[in-house]
């Protein structure tokens with residue numbers, strides 16, 4: 001762990017949910033196809049339930065909740081939400097109650113199947129976008145307070161300064177891995193949903209002075225709005241850490257294929273390619289689209305000679321959208 005990152009994070013309560021450093025894996029066949037070196041940091045293997053990037057954020061968010069004496073966790077997402085399920089599993093593991101405030105069709109697949117299997121309390125509302133759930137989450141918190149409970153609301157995707165500390169810490173871990181492996185990356189690529197992961201990467205790179213270009217592949221909201229959201233979150237997190245930093249804007253490219261959660265044939269094909277070439281499973285909502293963007297931009301020479309992809313998990317999305325993908329691949 002980078003000493004400066006360790007020192008800066010020491011004052012923040014953190015529960016250890018990830019018992020190891022996630023590995024960095026070389027992808028020989030994809031690298032050969034692209035003519036550049038592609039590595040992947042396996043944050044799909046963060047080790048709690050379905051793994052993924054949210055576990056890093058939850059180490060600090062749940063640490064904060066416990067430090068504040070909370071006894072019930074509330075968070076939000078779509079019914080297929082990776083964030084919602086892994087938050088609920090971590091909360092239960094820590095002996096906390098949890099209520100998930102969700103939107104969408106209650107299909108018993110993927111993460112929603114896991115929610116039910118684990119006996120997690122879910123409240124599902126018919127709203128268009130996840131932020132529309134915020135008033136409902138606040139209502140649930142009020143209801144719990146009236147019952148004498150002490151609720152703690154985790155924002156969508158864990159995208160808050162406290163949650164962002166998780167990816168500042170990841171860069172601290174990565175910097176020492178790069179040193180021991182003798183590796184230097186030109187770019188670091190991740191999928192952008194709420195923007196918290198990229199914000200942590202951006203701030204962590206500045207704090208460690210690692211000269212690696214952060215590149216986000218937006219799978220939903222894109223453009224100036226998202227870039228500003230990422231930079232603002234990184235700045236708020238720097239303020240939380242008590243450091244002043246100069247942050248350069250990250251490059252964020254639109255690989256949503258038109259809309260968040262839109263399942264497309266090109267990504268289903270890419271998931272099959274990476275799965276059969278490298279034995280690594282990507283998902284159709286986040287990592288499959290982000291890796292599609294990585295291959296697209298690498299072919300155009302826009303990501304340098306050595307690229308690191310952050311595999312942020314999302315496996316249940318394969319099972320939530322599996323039939324859609326089979327149809328798109330003319331297999332059903």
Ligand SMILES: Cc1ncc(COP(=O)(O)O)c(C=O)c1O
Pocket residue numbers: 052053082083157159191192193194195196197198286287312313314315
């Ligand atoms: C599997 C997966 N990868 C990437 C992301 C994007 O992370 P962030 O919300 O921090 O931008 C999410 C959630 O949004 C996710 O569930």
Ligand SMILES: NC1(C(=O)O)CC1
Pocket residue numbers: 076077078080081082083084156157158193194
């Ligand atoms: N990735 C997000 C989730 O709910 O899983 C959108 C935050």
